[in-house]
Amino acid sequence: MRLEFLENGPIRLEGKRFRIRMGEREEVLERPRVFLCRCGGSVNKPFCDGTHKRIGFQAPGGVLEVED
Numbered sequence: 001m002r003l004e005f006l007e008n009g010p011i012r013l014e015g016k017r018f019r020i021r022m023g024e025r026e027e028v029l030e031r032p033r034v035f036l037c038r039c040g041g042s043v044n045k046p047f048c049d050g051t052h053k054r055i056g057f058q059a060p061g062g063v064l065e066v067e068d
């Protein structure tokens with residue numbers, strides 16, 4: 001698994017199929033990537049809704065790789 005922390009923005013997670021569970025909400029998304037909020041400002045958590053640009057979120061970019 002590879003997480004990419006976009007500079008001043010969300011976390012990009014690549015895959016094929018994502019199962020999201022938050023509280024009572026469960027959703028399966030079939031898409032090549034999702035963008036997860038790390039600024040805390042999204043009204044559509046856990047997904048980024050672009051709010052990070054409006055609030056001037058700043059954080060360095062980076063990568064986290066999980067090795068087997």
Ligand code: FES
Binds near residue numbers: 009011
């Ligand atoms: S990182 Fe984009 S809305 Fe939070």
